[in-house]
Amino acid sequence: MLLVVEQFLNGLQFGLLLFLLAAGLTLVFGIMDLVNLAHGSLYMMGAYFAATFAAWTGSFLAGALMALGATLVLGIVLEVSALRHLYGRDHLDHVLATFGLILFFNEAVRLIWGPAGLALPLPAWLTVPVPILPGIHYPAYRLAIIAVALLVALLLYLGVMRTRIGMLIRAGASNREMIGALGINIKLLYTLVFGLGAALAGLAGLMQAPILTVQIGMGENILILAFVIIVIGGIGSIRGAFLAAIFVGMIDTLGRAFLPNLLRQVLSGAAASTAAPALSSMLIYLLMAIVLVVRPEGLFPANRR
Amino acid sequence: MKGLSVSKAVTALMLAGLVLLPLYSQLSGNIFILTLFTRIIILALAAASLNLIMGFGGMMSFGHAAYLGIGGYAVGMLAQEGVGSGFIQFPVALAASAIYALVIGALSLRTRGVYFIMITLAFAQMAYYVASGLARYGGDDGLTIYNRSDFSGLINLGNRVQFYYLCLACLFGVIFLIWRIVNSRFGLVVQGLRSNEQRMQAIGFPAKRYQLVCFVISGTMCGLAGALLANNTDFVSPAVMYWTRSGDLMVMVILGGMGTLFGPVMGAVVFLLLEEFLSQITEYWALIMGPLLLLIVLFGRGGIMGVLGRAGRG
Numbered sequence: 001m002l003l004v005v006e007q008f009l010n011g012l013q014f015g016l017l018l019f020l021l022a023a024g025l026t027l028v029f030g031i032m033d034l035v036n037l038a039h040g041s042l043y044m045m046g047a048y049f050a051a052t053f054a055a056w057t058g059s060f061l062a063g064a065l066m067a068l069g070a071t072l073v074l075g076i077v078l079e080v081s082a083l084r085h086l087y088g089r090d091h092l093d094h095v096l097a098t099f100g101l102i103l104f105f106n107e108a109v110r111l112i113w114g115p116a117g118l119a120l121p122l123p124a125w126l127t128v129p130v131p132i133l134p135g136i137h138y139p140a141y142r143l144a145i146i147a148v149a150l151l152v153a154l155l156l157y158l159g160v161m162r163t164r165i166g167m168l169i170r171a172g173a174s175n176r177e178m179i180g181a182l183g184i185n186i187k188l189l190y191t192l193v194f195g196l197g198a199a200l201a202g203l204a205g206l207m208q209a210p211i212l213t214v215q216i217g218m219g220e221n222i223l224i225l226a227f228v229i230i231v232i233g234g235i236g237s238i239r240g241a242f243l244a245a246i247f248v249g250m251i252d253t254l255g256r257a258f259l260p261n262l263l264r265q266v267l268s269g270a271a272a273s274t275a276a277p278a279l280s281s282m283l284i285y286l287l288m289a290i291v292l293v294v295r296p297e298g299l300f301p302a303n304r305r
Numbered sequence: 306m307k308g309l310s311v312s313k314a315v316t317a318l319m320l321a322g323l324v325l326l327p328l329y330s331q332l333s334g335n336i337f338i339l340t341l342f343t344r345i346i347i348l349a350l351a352a353a354s355l356n357l358i359m360g361f362g363g364m365m366s367f368g369h370a371a372y373l374g375i376g377g378y379a380v381g382m383l384a385q386e387g388v389g390s391g392f393i394q395f396p397v398a399l400a401a402s403a404i405y406a407l408v409i410g411a412l413s414l415r416t417r418g419v420y421f422i423m424i425t426l427a428f429a430q431m432a433y434y435v436a437s438g439l440a441r442y443g444g445d446d447g448l449t450i451y452n453r454s455d456f457s458g459l460i461n462l463g464n465r466v467q468f469y470y471l472c473l474a475c476l477f478g479v480i481f482l483i484w485r486i487v488n489s490r491f492g493l494v495v496q497g498l499r500s501n502e503q504r505m506q507a508i509g510f511p512a513k514r515y516q517l518v519c520f521v522i523s524g525t526m527c528g529l530a531g532a533l534l535a536n537n538t539d540f541v542s543p544a545v546m547y548w549t550r551s552g553d554l555m556v557m558v559i560l561g562g563m564g565t566l567f568g569p570v571m572g573a574v575v576f577l578l579l580e581e582f583l584s585q586i587t588e589y590w591a592l593i594m595g596p597l598l599l600l601i602v603l604f605g606r607g608g609i610m611g612v613l614g615r616a617g618r619g
Binding site: 093 | 418
């Protein structure tokens with residue numbers, strides 16, 4: 001029982017983290033029609049910035065806030081200097097150009113921070129276990145991640161659906177020429193959206209940093225998970241990304257936790273222990289394959305133009 | 306017409322260079338260059354196979370490195386289990402790649418555009434994780450192949466020069482095959498589907514079936530490259546399927562010129578020589594390579610072949 005609740009919360013936490021990453025990706029794709037592989041690099045930069053700033057200031061929160069601002073600025077610089085020139089080009093060009101950016105970022109991190117990973121220690125008040133149900137404790141930091149991610153998701157929803165900027169963003173997604181013709185500074189809007197996406201990726205990176213080590217290439221595997229989420233949820237749909245992210249986070253976490261035991265009941269011990277790791281890492285891809293067979297457009301496709 | 310002749314001349318020069326390279330290596334005693342170019346030729350073969358679906362078929366696969374791994378693991382696993390004959394290893398490598406391509410293609414071709422890029426990427430990453438989970442065959446650390454594929458006296462893969470020419474023959478064979486495919490009725494249908502799928506379907510061609518067959522042919526060719534690569538390095542590990550390798554293959558195709566017969570070979574030669582050259586100058590070669598890619602995408606339309614064509618026209 002304890003394990004089930006704990007793994008359930010782990011799955012939720014991982015799913016919400018994936019949502020932050022996937023939301024930025026799907027926002028940038030939905031509005032600028034840009035495939036950004038370097039999104040994972042922004043996630044990595046968020047983690048490195050947080051580790052560095054936290055070490056400088058001696059405060060986890062200050063470091064996190066500074067890192068958030070730094071990834072926002074980095075995203076804006078990236079958009080203005082390079083990615084802006086890719087709008088309207090072929091998707092293949094996007095893939096190649098941002099692939100080049102990944103190489104650049106990985107190498108730049110190796111040059112600046114060295115090949116060894118960094119650690120981002122948590123302050124004491126975030127490491128205490130919190131009782132959530134009678135007799136069940138859960139780490140405060142993971143609860144904090146869940147709370148922050150849910151808050152961000154809510155703000156994102158309100159921001160996109162209820163504010164003037166959000167209205168412009170939605171209008172830009174459905175018809176960019178028209179909104180430009182109506183006198184909206186579409187370039188500025190795009191820069192803003194890209195910066196927001198970068199900040200979301202940075203937030204995901206810096207929140208994950210204390211749980212995993214901060215290392216080169218940390219953004220790449222999780223980026224592919226974000227792709228899977230977007231494919232499952234439907235490209236350009238934030239709601240789809242939210243539901244698919246939680247779904248994928250749950251399946252991945254629960255699969256890794258319970259699949260070995262389930263297999264052991266069916267197969268012999270040796271066969272189960274060899275098959276389990278391979279099978280549990282395949283689980284979400286199988287899920288994606290099933291979704292593709294049933295709904296090639298994803299579960300919650302954004303409204304067609 | 307003059308533009309064609311410039312790119313043709315450069316291509317012919319490059320091919321002659323590839324054929325004569327072992328001679329140079331023997332005369333100068335530079336063994337390293339032969340090893341380097343064996344690798345280049347094998348990856349050129351993989352890039353050429355990717356070009357068949359990407360350049361001619363319009364299917365942007367971002368998971369092509371998976372076949373390098375599947376071909377390689379077929380050789381490695383059979384060698385581990387005591388089956389050393391190349392007459393068994395190579396057909397198994399090709400068949401395994403073909404089956405994987407059939408399954409992945411059937412699923413991925415339900416979508417198009419960016420979805421297709423992401424899905425092929427995700428499936429290749431799945432193959433990567435599965436290989437990492439194969440504890441019996443080395444898992445993450447990979448699998449050392451103690452004996453190269455044995456072709457019972459026909460050809461000795463342990464001999465550098467013989468192996469080089471085998472790889473070169475495979476490359477030429479595959480390019481010849483691609484040339485025949487592209488100019489066949491089948492190839493014309495596939496290229497028609499790239500330009501306008503709806504129109505082709507309206508005429509009555511079963512689009513997905515043609516594309517799937519093309520996808521499987523391409524995957525099988527790349528499986529051959531994988532089997533050769535495993536023999537070249539005497540080693541296979543999940544790293545050969547890592548997604549950056551798929552990205553490298555894509556870069557080679559684009560760099561050389563998508564949809565041209567010899568462009569991918571040119572791209573592979575230039576890309577890998579550049580990588581070798583930059584890594585000798587600085588440990589941080591990717592710091593230069595990354596922005597270079599960005600610049601190539603922004604300014605070098607049509608790749609090297611395209612630039613050569615334009616240079617010829619003046």
